[in-house]
Amino acid sequence: MSRRIQILRRATEVFERQGVNRTSIEDIANAVGIKREAIYYYFKSRADILLKIILPQSTSLVMGLGAIINSNLPAEEKLEAAIRNHLDRFNPNYLEMTVALREDHFLEDEGKAAELRGVWNEYTHLWTRLIEDGQEQGIFKPGLDARMVANGVLGMCNWMSRWYDPGKSIPIDKILDIFFTMVAHGIVDPGAKPPAAAKAPRRTRKAAAKD
Amino acid sequence: MSRRIQILRRATEVFERQGVNRTSIEDIANAVGIKREAIYYYFKSRADILLKIILPQSTSLVMGLGAIINSNLPAEEKLEAAIRNHLDRFNPNYLEMTVALREDHFLEDEGKAAELRGVWNEYTHLWTRLIEDGQEQGIFKPGLDARMVANGVLGMCNWMSRWYDPGKSIPIDKILDIFFTMVAHGIVDPGAKPPAAAKAPRRTRKAAAKD
DNA sequence: GGAATTTTTTACAGGGCCGTAAAAATCCTG
DNA sequence: CAGGATTTTTACGGCCCTGTAAAAAATTCC
Structure with missing residues (x-):
């Protein structure tokens, strides 16, 4: 080495x-x-080291997601593959991903900071496209703001840098299944008897706050 | 003041x-x-200032979530109220929440660090309970690891510290609706015709990687 | 108006960290 | 083995930051 x-x-x-x-x-x-x-x-500098740790991860995420979007997979499988593309990077690159995502990095070198931001922005943009494509195909619900959905999914995955520990957590594959199920189909059991309150008019937030 | x-x-x-x-x-x-x-x-110190910014937010989150869990709301409404409890804290306390969540804080004062960790752990624990309660009542899907679901929802919400800007983002209420829909029911349109490929046997990850 | 209290400033002590350049040491090759 | 290349060490320069304590200033109260 x-x-x-x-x-x-x-x-x-x-x-x-x-x-x-x-x-x-x-x-x-x-x-x-x-x-x-x-x-x-x-x-060259301390920031240089940090960049050379983070950039390969973020760039690899972008490349992988680009390939998924350009594939012929159905939207739902693209969604799973995209989450897998992200989570698989925590294994074996758990350390790098944690360094990359756990703290928001304020780099002194404005050029490097802009480059890194650009890559992450591209990644978010690709995620948004994946959601939009699925919506256009009628597979994903059309009424949801695609950018917000993308941000939500990214948050779900990126926050792993705060809690995931390969020595202690359940395997990445299981986490992937859970996260995919959550995002694709939600945690509410469709066979569950909907509570009567669900059909009631939506209460105002002020009324809710009183409770 | x-x-x-x-x-x-x-x-x-x-x-x-x-x-x-x-x-x-x-x-x-x-x-x-x-x-x-x-x-x-x-x-007392720089860390003291940071603690006095963050603790009120995290403590308030815990108190709010505790009240929701102890309420008589149906599980699905508890879920919505819990997400609201979290997201509402970004408005008006967007600055405090960003300071609290955007960076992982390594505090020098080990006692204070432990106290803060304790509050966040309690918050995660309450979220896990909310999911488990819903599962026990048959409202939430039972096969999902409740702790992982809680971590996913927290990630979705906490990552807002990385992108939410009250001057630029859509209103918190809209974000809440989207996040709640994602978590409760997922983004896949139930009326969408399931792609034929969905019925095919699951391909191995290695086969998927080849594509 | 003067004493007490609160707040701010001044002075001090101590420590940590980044980055550069030249010299020295080590390694490799013919 | 000697020269060249690579790597490491030594020496240096500069800057930033936290926290304490006493004195001074400002404010408040009777």
Whole structure:
């Protein structure tokens, strides 16, 4: 393993364990076993390291989602594949994904920050397109704001960076099934007897607040 | 407005605008219009300020959710009320909620960090209970891991800290409707003709990856 | 108006961190 | 083995930040 890859690997581990903002170049160097000034032989800056950890993940997500959208799968299978494309990145790249998503990164290098934002925006845009395509085909409910749906699904998946632990959580496949079921069909059992209140006129929020 | 409240208000604004970790005590003091040492007359530390911004939000979420769970509402209405309880906190407390949720906070004060974690854990636990109660009543699908469902819903809502902007986004009420529909009933239109491929045997992930 | 209280400023102490450049050490190749 | 290339270490420069305590200023109250 080259020194450069090793540095990225160790940096990812320390970033994940103690937080990006509480990790210094010296912390990373100690984890590698060299002096911190040596890091600058391989990387331009601390932000450079962070970018080289995050960009491959976000770019790979975009590429994978683009391929799914351009495939001939039916919309519902595209939805499943898209969620899988996202969640599978947590296994084995759990560390990188956690570093990428757990904290909102305010990078000093405005050029790099813009590049990263661009990739994430593209990813959100593709997700929105997938939802819109399904709506146009009559598979997804047309009345839902596609961008909001996309944001919701992304939130559901990205928040895994706050709780997912491969050593403790249930397998990714199971999480995928649950999340897909939630998004596609919801958690309400269709065979359940609808409560009488469901047919009542929608109460105002103020009335609800009084309860 | 007392000076203390004013400091909290300004701190929240600066934290939201430039990120918690890139905000110094001096930044906050400048926003208030006093010297930074004066901050320590009102607050023990920087982490103390952060805690006093975040705890009211998380505590209020827990209290609100507890009341919903203990109400006599049917499960589906509890679900809607729970999402509303969460999203309504973004309006008007959008700034506080963003500060609380957008970045994972690694606090130096281990006691305070544990207290905060405890509140969030309680919140997640209550959400899991709400899902389980609905499952036991036959309203929610029983086969879904309640904790995972709760994590998914929380992710959907909490990720708003990354994209919601009251000046630009659609109103909270609309977002609530969309998120509730997604979680309760999913985005797939039940009247849509299921694609033939849906009845085919599930392809292996490896086969799917080949495409 | 003066004392008490509150608030702010001044001064101080201590520590951490980023990044550059040149020299030294190590490794590799012919 | 010597020269070239790569990598690491040493030395340096600069800046930022947190928090404390005492003094000064401002405010409040009787």
